[in-house]
Amino acid sequence: MPTPEGTPASWLDRPGRRRSLFIGGAGVLAGAAAASALLPFTGAEAQQSYANPVVWQDFADVEVIRVGSDFYMTASTMHYSPGAPVLRSRDLVNWEFIGHSVPRLDFGAKYDLSGGRGYVRGIWASTIAYRASERRYYWLGQIDFARSYMYTATDPAGPWTRHAELARAYYDAGMLVDTDNTMYVAYGNTQISVAQLSADGRTEVRNQQVFTTPSSIGTLEGARFYKINGSYYIFLTRPANGQYILKSSSPWGPYELRQVLLNMPGPISGGGVPHQGGLVSTPAGAWYYMAFVDAYPGGRMPALAPITWTSDGWPQVTTVNGAWGSSYPFPNLTPQPVPPLTGTDTFTSSALAPKWEWNHNPDNTKWSTGAGLRLQTATVTNDLYNARNTLTHRIQGPSSTATVEINPSAMIDGDRAGLAMLRDSSAWIGLRRDNGVTRISMTDGLTMDSNWNTTGTGTERATADPCSDRVWLRVTADIRPGSGRQAAFSYSTDGSAFIPLGPAFTLNSNWTFFMGYRFAVFNYATRALGGAVTVNRFTVA
Template sequence: MPMSRRSALGLAAASAAAALVPPTGAEAQQTSYANPVVWQDFADVEVIRVGAEFYMTASTMHYSPGAPVLRSRDLVNWEFIGHSVPSLDFGAKYDLNGARGYVRGIWASTIAHRPAEQRFYWLGQIDFARSYMYTATNPAGPWTRHAELARAYYDAGMLVDTDGTMYVAYGNTQISVAQLSADGRSEVRNQQVFSTPSSIGTLEGARFYKINGNYYIFLTRPANGQYILKSSSPWGPYELRQVLLDMPGPISGGGVPHQGALVSTPTGAWHYMAFVDAYPGGRMPALAPITWTADGWPQVTTAGGAWGATYPFPNLTPAPVPSLIGTDTFTASTLAAKWEWNHNPDHTKWTTGAGLRLQTATVTNDLYSARNTLTHRIQGPSSTATVELDLAEMRDGDRTGLAMLRDASAWIGVKRDAGTLRAVMVDGLTMDAGWNTTGTGTERASADLCTTRIWLRAAADIRPGAGRQAVFSYSTDGVNFLGLGPAFTLNSNWTFFMGYRFAVFNHAASALGGAVTVDRFTVATP
């Protein structure tokens, strides 16, 4: 995995409050787009096209459900439609039961479509030790998990050949190809096809293509390069070309665009969707046009030698999609696909439809060990989350709130003790390099409450670089907000792989039985 990389949750495409906004006026005449095309944390992306629609998947590590599926009709405007992995059913640690799965789970995986049976396939490796195939006839789900494959395919890239044969390219430094059985659930042949020269170092993050009769394995050199292999046979021999190395990226302070996928439009134009390391926010998808040399090698279209901050809009009509942000009032019977839990939730302890009711599911003083913490990606370069909470069912010892969640975390929320409610700001929640808790938090500020309804707010600056901050505030009327506690400096180190997320939590420090209701959650940009 490159150093930069990297069930009951509903498969609804958007929240009940999200509105489909058709392009009008200047938007309808859109002639260019800006990078990143999605300023949210979607790592290790793969993009495929099926007919006139594009689908994208990404790594989600310990978040559940895993492997989001996003859809677009123009490669620029994307919407959530579901998840390929409905639940992280890979052991008790993913239930926060005796262990934890932080920075494990869903790493670089692959999605493909098999036209002959109109079926989607998702393949991923879990814990470096095993791989699973999931299938669906609708990319929004439901997805079905099949038996564990006999081999662990590290950083897999699937290819469905023109005759329907399925192949997987995978590996780190030593790149192999496997041919799968007709149903995609077992292996019938395996062969190493390439060994990375020591002068390059590591190649991984495979994507596998057949283009104009040639086979290509697209590989990343983490975290600053991209290479490609080409052959007339899936089994090689393969030639190697450098696609990019140390190319300046489109996000100020961010890294080199790399990894990701190649994809064509219905009219034959090609694009490369990479990601850009942009911590503390995570890894952001960026799109660039691709041209091909006369002898069949891809070239990135640059702007002054760099990956462009803007490019001409693809030769596609801008298409309406629900916003990736906005307000959710939790009136639908399932959660929207933009929501992901920190590890698998206890499904007996939450409901939605009349607001999101979160019963306490864990007795702990450690947020990192608390179940049923619900997360939302942060919109860059800066955005604000506001959550409205009904506290009437809290019990003594309960803690609820809105967190900036990562391996160094802070939160604003409410503690109930001895029948009294207090608004509090807490920081100092930390993990070590093994993702074990080293700090459960220090209360930095508090204010007595005489109401059972509160609005909590976190404003986050996730532009890449050190020293970025989040600030917390609260309100008892939803209009007037008071700052609480010091600004929280975000951790911009890459090693947790995932970027910061907004997170709503409710856990018990004494005994189960309490609950809160989330009546509204809004993510807005300045």
């Protein structure tokens, strides 16, 4: 059968030949048997394709596992709460939020914005796995380079509960549930180690360094741990431009090393090299690599590529003209459309949808849903970065618009509420209540230094006439990779005609904050608590 048009010859893994793989641990249903390797597409399937990034939103340090016919993905969330989102897909291309593995960042007062702050801390590269013997999901992550925490659930959508606190910090961990049900963790930076956990996953019973990165490579981290065809693999990233893999007949080594990719052109114009992430197989045995692409100011975007295997058991990325493809044939799976990651939320449910994450832990006594989102002021401050109950939403790339409809009638003097572009350099359009008058304001100049301390609390750049009991605030954000990208702010008094307000805001494209820009809805007090706003609608288009 001919190769589908535009498909590299390597897509067909030795045409006419099938490969059986036995797989276990992270990336697959532990102990499941994979049936076959990549097969040619037929009929209408040959015309289908998918585009990269498969999700143009900020999901960094991704790991993807398969349990039966369902795929699950986790990602870093740093200081956002709840942490470690869980997304589900049936086809590796269409993804939807279903929950979070860490319901609340219960790791110290700084995550409550009390006596400190957790910016660029919290949930770093973590790992998710499924233990078939218990029909239970496990999530593991280290916090503040001090300790590691395990959370478990019988349903990946939750509820998730804390299972254990482990004394060792498993940096950039990858978890493996072996075919004999033993739980292992690969982790480390440059010096790569393996830990064996107790049968209940609550303690460590063995720990051994298994590999030292050659100085010619530099740094390797971001471990993912697999068992494939009886061999153990530790998948490692060289940030931010390479991927390597270790292979051994034992989890304790010795390990051989091979390069998977280095300086491979990526699928996002202006973006970086796809790296980190991990491997996953389909029920039919086709393999894929879900990486992320540095694409600031928006963040790090998941990209998917097919994987083939050499005859001696090493993975190879299927490329298009020597690059990670901007598109590939659709996986040999039935497409399963899901609700889009954009759209409108009217906050009529009793709980927030899992696409929402707070900036640090919220004060749950100061917000509610059901008849819109009611945000009472929870902090007295002049600094948005210190304000609790700021609710964030990822920005859809390459550009998108957020519009929020707010009722400000319950604001009191000194209150500030609105819609922000939130990062270490921020700006907002919103409402200022002073001397009994509510004005619309565009404010920029909210900044942090390299230690994530506030260096600027904002400068008002433009104002509009006093508003009524309903106002629409809008920001349009261009998050394509590169410097000079901008966001523009506007407002409306009827929800139809929008009036620009203030200068365009230039986004910070530096990577060191790690997380990309987010839309953020906020309400805080500068004088006294007691005020509130109601968000009737929030739309990302």
